[in-house]
Amino acid sequence: EDQVTQSPEALRLQEGESSSLNCSYTVSGLRGLFWYRQDPGKGPEFLFTLYSAGEEKEKERLKATLTKKESFLHITAPKPEDSATYLCAVPIPESGGYQKVTFGIGTKLQVIP
Amino acid sequence: NAGVTQTPKFRVLKTGQSMTLLCAQDMNHEYMYWYRQDPGMGLRLIHYSVGEGTTAKGEVPDGYNVSRLKKQNFLLGLESAAPSQTSVYFCASSFDRRPEAFFGQGTRLTVV
Numbered sequence: 001e002d003q004v005t006q007s008p009e010a011l012r013l014q015e016g017e018s019s020s021l022n023c024s025y026t027v028s029g030l031r032g033l034f035w036y037r038q039d040p041g042k043g044p045e046f047l048f049t050l051y052s053a054g055e056e057k058e059k060e061r062l063k064a065t066l067t068k069k070e071s072f073l074h075i076t077a078p079k080p081e082d083s084a085t086y087l088c089a090v091p092i093p094e095s096g097g098y099q100k101v102t103f104g105i106g107t108k109l110q111v112i113p
Numbered sequence: 114n115a116g117v118t119q120t121p122k123f124r125v126l127k128t129g130q131s132m133t134l135l136c137a138q139d140m141n142h143e144y145m146y147w148y149r150q151d152p153g154m155g156l157r158l159i160h161y162s163v164g165e166g167t168t169a170k171g172e173v174p175d176g177y178n179v180s181r182l183k184k185q186n187f188l189l190g191l192e193s194a195a196p197s198q199t200s201v202y203f204c205a206s207s208f209d210r211r212p213e214a215f216f217g218q219g220t221r222l223t224v225v
Contacts (some may be wrong), residue, residue: 004155008115034145034213041218041219042218043117043203043205043216043217043218044156044203044216045216046213046214049213072130083182085212087155087156089156089184100158100171100172101155101158101214103155103156104153105154105155106155
């Protein structure tokens with residue numbers, strides 16, 4: 001069964017304390033992996049797409065990496081405004097060419113000043 | 114440029130009542146989606162549309178119907194609401210099959 005698992009479920013960091021979030025997946029024939037940020041009471045906001053093992057993408061204090069089995073979202077010197085839930089998602093091909101997207105339950109990050 | 118707009122933002126229904134959630138996007142996207150998000154579960158796809166006049170079932174379609182009469186609008190209907198449909202509903206759209214989607218702000222629905 002295709003699955004996406006994120007860990008930890010919650011993470012509390014001091015401002016400036018770097019860490020990583022994990023997204024592991026069991027999907028045959030990976031066709032990309034996506035990271036989203038979701039603030040409380042809002043819809044997810046797209047961050048990154050990774051398509052192949054070894055690929056990296058960066059945005060401000062965030063860097064996403066991809067291996068054949070998992071992806072990491074590295075947060076360097078986080079600030080309180082980085083507090084949010086981070087979701088990863090994987091597209092799974094369906095018949096007719098559509099790609100169903102399976103989301104993980106997310107990691108809730110809290111950055112303390 | 115509003116992006117994806119959902120109406121209403123909050124709603125309380127009694128069991129058995131019906132309602133329609135409206136999603137509107139102004140990005141000329143072909144693909145539109147309805148998701149529900151529940152505590153401890155990832156976003157789950159209810160229905161989706163790959164273009165005007167088309168709809169298809171997602172992962173959890175039972176109890177919901179959709180329509181896409183205009184390219185910019187995607188409606189989600191609940192014919193007879195049940196407490197199990199208490200959730201936060203998100204609409205999203207994307208330019209093509211790539212799931213780098215833009216999401217609306219969500220509708221928090223409570224069925225009592």
